[in-house]
Amino acid sequence: MMETDPRFYIQGVRTGDRKIIAKTITLIESSLPAHQTLISEVLNGLLPFTGNCVRLGITGVPGVGKSTFIESLGLHLVDRNHRVAILAVDPSSARSGGSIMGDKTRMEKLSADERAFIRPSPSGGALGGVSRKTRESMLVCEAAGYDVIIVETVGVGQSEVTVASMVDFFLILILAGAGDGLQGIKRGIIELADAIAVNKADGDNVDKANIARKAYADAVSLLFSPSSAWVPPVVTCSAIQMTGVEEIWNTVIDHRKKLSATGELNYKRKKQSLEWMRFLIDEGLKSWFYQLPEIGDLLPELAWSVEKGSITPTAAANNLLDKLKILRNKTGHPR
Numbered sequence: 457m458m459e460t461d462p463r464f465y466i467q468g469v470r471t472g473d474r475k476i477i478a479k480t481i482t483l484i485e486s487s488l489p490a491h492q493t494l495i496s497e498v499l500n501g502l503l504p505f506t507g508n509c510v511r512l513g514i515t516g517v518p519g520v521g522k523s524t525f526i527e528s529l530g531l532h533l534v535d536r537n538h539r540v541a542i543l544a545v546d547p548s549s550a551r552s553g554g555s556i557m558g559d560k561t562r563m564e565k566l567s568a569d570e571r572a573f574i575r576p577s578p579s580g581g582a583l584g585g586v587s588r589k590t591r592e593s594m595l596v597c598e599a600a601g602y603d604v605i606i607v608e609t610v611g612v613g614q615s616e617v618t619v620a621s622m623v624d625f626f627l628i629l630i631l632a633g634a635g636d637g638l639q640g641i642k643r644g645i646i647e648l649a650d651a652i653a654v655n656k657a658d659g660d661n662v663d664k665a666n667i668a669r670k671a672y673a674d675a676v677s678l679l680f681s682p683s684s685a686w687v688p689p690v691v692t693c694s695a696i697q698m699t700g701v702e703e704i705w706n707t708v709i710d711h712r713k714k715l716s717a718t719g720e721l722n723y724k725r726k727k728q729s730l731e732w733m734r735f736l737i738d739e740g741l742k743s744w745f746y747q748l749p750e751i752g753d754l755l756p757e758l759a760w761s762v763e764k765g766s767i768t769p770t771a772a773a774n775n776l777l778d779k780l781k782i783l784r785n786k787t788g789h790p791r
């Protein structure tokens with residue numbers, strides 16, 4: 457039976473109880489109204505204990521070695537007395553909604569370390585493969601005392617702006633010789649990066665990795681930097697050989713120090729919180745709109761008309777919105 461007292465979760469998370477941390481995140485991922493009401497109280501109770509960790513987002517094309525790199529970075533951090541939480545978003549099946557949940561098996565060494573917490577979470581088809589609930593899960597991990605939160609995303613796409621909108625530092629992993637040079641990753645993604653790392657720079661691939669590093673460094677130098685205190689570096693690394701991993705972490709810390717000194721980090725987090733609030737309002741309004749009985753009665757008929765081509769999608773949408781205006785005028789408010 458699910459515990460319904462918010463204090464149970466708040467106290468458990470604050471004491472670092474891994475089972476209760478996992479149960480709290482399960483509540484976050486639940487769509488049941490009762491669970492959503494409960495987790496809202498829990499998160500409000502945890503909020504004063506959040507905000508002091510490093511939030512790091514990592515993305516890259518499939519096969520770039522994200523999980524291997526994250527495990528190497530995580531092992532490097534726990535060896536230096538950091539507590540690391542990894543929120544690894546698995547791709548959900550478009551048919552069944554299920555996901556592979558394979559990150560714990562891919563990060564075998566790190567998952568066995570008590571100083572690390574790994575939580576695979578199905579993306580649910582959310583924008584950019586990032587679970588809609590990842591932000592709240594980050595707060596839970598922060599309140600539990602994890603001082604580094606790493607969000608691993610499904611892969612690279614224009615929608616990876618979602619990742620950058622929830623972290624302090626956005627790292628893109630690339631491969632030398634993958635794709636067609638700079639065509640492998642869109643410009644819009646590169647502009648979001650706080651650093652780019654060419655992974656698998658080992659063995660016969662070292663020279664290719666250095667060439668790719670130079671090409672991306674030249675490309676980055678031509679882009680506008682949103683921060684006056686930071687120019688995104690391009691480095692090489694080998695997750696398997698653990699080379700370059702410490703340099704990347706030092707880059708993350710250097711970025712944090714410089715943006716904290718100018719006030720940019722604090723401003724960035726405030727802006728992210730406001731953007732997230734607006735997103736939740738949009739999502740809530742959309743959900744509420746479709747649940748209105750009057751809209752539910754009218755929608756199938758209009759959808760059928762759009763499919764037949766007897767009405768344009770624009771006209772159908774306007775009909776639905778006009779229905780909402782009529783409801784508002786009748787009652788003084790929509791519902």
